Amino acid sequence: MAHKSQSRSQNQNHAAALKAVHIDKNILAPPSESPKINLDSSDHSFLDISANCPKTLCIGTVIPDCGELSEKWLSLQLKFLKSTTSTGFHHVTFLQKGTPSQFFLQNTEVIQNSISKNFHNSGAHAVGLRNILEYFKKHSDEYENFLFLDMDAFPIRKQWHECLCDKLSKGYEIATILRCENLEQRLHSSVIFLDKRALEYLDWDVREVGKDLLGVTEADVQIANYQQERRNKAFVMLRSNQYQIHPLLCAVYYDLFYHHGNGCGKDNKMKASLYWSHVISQEWDSSKTSEHLFSHPTSFIGKLAGWYKEEYAQV
């Protein structure tokens, strides 16, 4: 009973959980060398500049259907992409099932494949990623960089594109997420940024990756060549939340990207749920946090990311 009561209390107080913190933040001075773009966040004219720029970036997202939840995620992703991306970009969606709605048709290029209906969960995700890869390869002469994004992930910081281009100029071929907090050793495809060099190496399969951080077998979608052979060509972005409302969900990576986790609304238990059972209730309701995110995205992200509020997108 006490456990349930604690869980209920946590769920009812998500907003309150984003409490004020009292430690003197001035004890650590901000980095003087922090890169900044000279853009006033209240001035949305940069959206037009971005729109008129030659499109150097192509972004692909896998979305399960055109339901209301998926539409909310796509809308939020596009808002953050427009607010944070200093270069022109094209957005493409791999739709796993259903007929594209007006909102989808007007805001993204929809691609579909009848084969994907035969796959579920991780297998369906791998098929979606492969289809987007094929699209990227087909249009590789039109863009300089490519970004794979999960439906519930998006960039939050204005200089994300410059920052990752800088990494690719230093020998890395891809930049992606590593979720150590979920005990994972595998590179996670919720965010993959790359240039043309990597297109030929990329592939996905669902198989045993090896052992996780606790020595237990880890099997899921993996980026085939970059998990082992080309591992040192992969720059990983680690969790960087200044504030956390859950040790696994609602994550900020490398202060550049947000990834909600369980964004599709299914009550999937993540791999490390039990590991963190003494920290957070197993009955934690993630749908409440997505509602909070949709209604107050700027303050929600600003609080979680936390390090430099003026650098985060205002949407």
Added chain:
Amino acid sequence: MARKSRPLKATRNMPRTHKNILEELKKRQTERKSISQPEIDTQIAVVKDQTKKQKEDIQPPKPLCVGTIFPGVSEFNQRWLDLQLKYLRASTSVDFHHVTFLQQGQASEFFKNNTEIIRSKGPAARNSAAHVKGLEGLKNYFIKNADLYKHFLFIDMDAFPIHKDWYANLCDKLKTKWEIATLLRPENLEQRLHSSVLFCDKRALPRLSWGLRKVGDDLIGKSESDVQILEYQNARRKQAYVMLRSNQHQIHPLLCGVYYDLFYHHGCGSGRNFNMRSKPYWKHVVAQNVDVRKTIDELMKNPNDFIHELAGWNNKNYAQV
């Protein structure tokens, strides 16, 4: 001339033995011969038992032995020891013994009164080599006293448990396949298990040893070399339970870390310059020139509030000091 006037031989008086004294000596000799050998052994055994009993009265067997390495006994180090002991007392549900491996200097009264001091022979080492020497010194102490304790905790001077259930939680882990519980710091791009906190039982002690060598590549493909727990880094990696960073609130991505909601580890607690390996990785997030002393002062000023803010998840479960 002078020779003639003196006698060639000195004349001595005959020794005079008192008759009563002779009789007394003879009597004592007879008594000694009459006492049988087994009775003597029994007497010695009784004395030994009494000594053991007296020792037990002073130091009853304790479930846990905690070992820390200190570079010296400065006032700064004394503050760390004081804080660590306060948190150990407030958060540990069982009785424990505390031992300090002192790298150099004479033990101060505070150290003498609050911890058992051990040292190593030979010249003092420096930096990581000194850390290896300290860890080996503590391990040897633990092995020597293995029968007195159930569990052993290696802990850096700037680390301490914060959660009241830490001991029960980790004992549960060791009941299964895991032989040690230790820190892993991916936030510092590390693949190596980190000995700033290392909890184990007797099984693991003979297998523990440390070396300063290449671990492999770190998380961004750069060579990683530092102190590693040799056997558990590879061969017995599956027997090592790792505790990951769990801060609910962060003031720095590398310093002031809470691990698995059970332990606090400050990082650079000796007051050395901030030079951790992933410093450039986080340069767009925090300043490169962090004043570690300021963060230590902040912690020392009000440890309860500081830890509660950082750990954050379950304030009622954190120790109050």
